[in-house]
Amino acid sequence: FINTSNGRIDVTSSKNALNGYQKSKCFFCFDYISVVKKSENLSDVDHFFPEILKGSEFSGYVDGIWNLVLSCKKCNRGNNGKFAKLPTIKLLERLNKRNEYFCSSHHPLKETIMSQTGYNMDQRKSFLQKCFNEAKNKLIHTWEPLQKGISTF
Numbered sequence: 001f002i003n004t005s006n007g008r009i010d011v012t013s014s015k016n017a018l019n020g021y022q023k024s025k026c027f028f029c030f031d032y033i034s035v036v037k038k039s040e041n042l043s044d045v046d047h048f049f050p051e052i053l054k055g056s057e058f059s060g061y062v063d064g065i066w067n068l069v070l071s072c073k074k075c076n077r078g079n080n081g082k083f084a085k086l087p088t089i090k091l092l093e094r095l096n097k098r099n100e101y102f103c104s105s106h107h108p109l110k111e112t113i114m115s116q117t118g119y120n121m122d123q124r125k126s127f128l129q130k131c132f133n134e135a136k137n138k139l140i141h142t143w144e145p146l147q148k149g150i151s152t153f
Contacts, residue, residue, distance in 0.1 A: 035070070137140050
């Protein structure tokens with residue numbers, strides 16, 4: 001869910017679109033996840049740049065699809081999970097690669113991601129780096145899980 005002035009918005013509807021790229025793997029650790037309701041390994045929709053940055057001086061629209069990924073429960077909210085931490089630069093590069101995948105496709109998310117991050121590769125990369133630098137100044141610490149599965153994207 002995403003909190004707004006009008007209440008909370010259900011972001012679980014983005015699961016299928018995000019899973020098309022992630023192929024039933026956690027964005028962070030590559031462990032198996034599912035988008036099927038009531039599944040034991042049901043994925044979470046997670047903010048790559050933590051939601052805590054909302055309302056602060058942060059260049060990115062935190063609730064934008066460009067910033068949403070699917071994660072396993074352990075990475076999102078388990079012991080040693082991400083919570084409000086900033087993923088490492090290595091994971092930022094993975095986010096950039098994911099966003100570029102959508103922007104180079106005919107996927108419906110293409111236009112939305114481009115309007116939120118930039119209309120060419122250099123603009124999008126610069127945007128993500130700016131967001132990372134701003135978040136790093138605010139959050140200080142970075143986070144990265146141990147890889148559990150085989151890299152598929």
